[in-house]
Each structure stands twice: as structure tokens, then as C-alpha cells.
Amino acid sequence: MRPALFLVLALGLPTAAPSASYNCDLATLNPNERTICAYRDLNDMDVEMATMYRLLTGLFGMGTRGMMQDDQHAWLQQRMACGTDTGCIRQSYRQRIGELQAIYDRIDRPI
Template sequence: MRHNPTAIILTGLLIGLAIPALPRAAAAASFDCDRADLAADEKVICDTRTLNDADVKMVTTFDLLAGLMAMGNRDKMHEDQSAWLKRRQACGEDVDCIRAAYDERLKQLDEAYESLNRPL
């Protein structure tokens, strides 16, 4: 069976062009996973799909909640987020520690959402 060399070349070219377009877990994190100066915890988040997903969920929840809060409460929310980031960074490469940090923060954000005064 003979193969058409042009078809083989075109197929290879199409595959070569399609690979960079495939989604990467790292592209979804709330920070640039391609940075050269990533901290240890950030590298682990970029390399671990479940942590990457937790990061996206946390940032999305944080941003939505910040938009619903009164201006004075947003400052406190940002202070809490900064303190949480320091705790997460202290985890280094410990996946379980990072996962627990995300679980804790998401729980805090969910509780903050539930405590908002909302009209009936």
C-alpha cells in the first residue's frame, strides 16, 4: 500500500499546528504558569489538575463575592486573601497542605456569601 507523501506532510503539519492550541491545565490558573519565577506552591498548582481547578474556583468565587460586598468589607476580604496566600505559600511543595488551604479558603468564601444580606 502506497501513501501519498503530500497527505503525510499535510497531516503532520496539521497535527503540529493543533498541538499548541490544545488546552493546558496550567493556562487556567489565576497566575501565569509560564513565569520563570514561580514559587514552589505555584509550580505544584500548575502541575496538579485538581489544585489548578481549586485555584480557578477560589479566584472566581473571590471575585464574584468581592463584587457583591460593600466597599468597606472588600478591604477586609483582600486582607484575608493576602493572609491566606501566605499560608498557602508556606505549604511549599506539599500537595495535601495546598489542597487543605484551598478547602479552607473556599469554605470561608462560601460562609461569607451565605452571610450577605440579600433581599428575599
């Protein structure tokens, strides 16, 4: 089991019937966000990425958290540039989830 998924399960966070990290019913969604809502796998990737991001930003102090927020903003701009291209969006999520997983893997843990 992937460490991040294990952590989500261990913390008792909801894993059933996920929805995107934003409200898919809003009329103000842009085409990129509507595409993510329309495809279950993209929706699931969004939930995974958002959960990892929230978890990690809660673990770090202001300096590192600020850098992570800057990185997240840059990533969101890159994902938005995908428009409605599902392959591009999928790859964008894979890359960001990988980056967040790498940050998690580098956290010092007691032996």
C-alpha cells in the same frame, strides 16, 4: 449544585479548560505556584477560589472589601507556607473556599 458554581454558570463565566488564576508559563513562579499548576485538582481549586473571591469582592463596599483583601493576603501567605506539599495546599484551598462560601451564604437575598 453548589450555589457558587451555579452563580458562575449563570453569569456565563468560562468553566471549560480552566487554568490557575495566574499564568503558569511564567518563569518567575515560586515552587508553590508551580505545584498548583502541575496538579489538575489544585489548579481547579485555584480557579474556583479565585472566581469566588473576585465575585465577592465585587459585591461589597470598600470597608468589607478591604477586610476581604487582608484575609486573602493572609491566606496566600499560609498557602505559600505549604511549599510543595500537595496535601497542605489542598487543605488550604478547601478551607479558603469554605470561608468564601460562608460569606456568600450570609449575603442577604430578597425572598
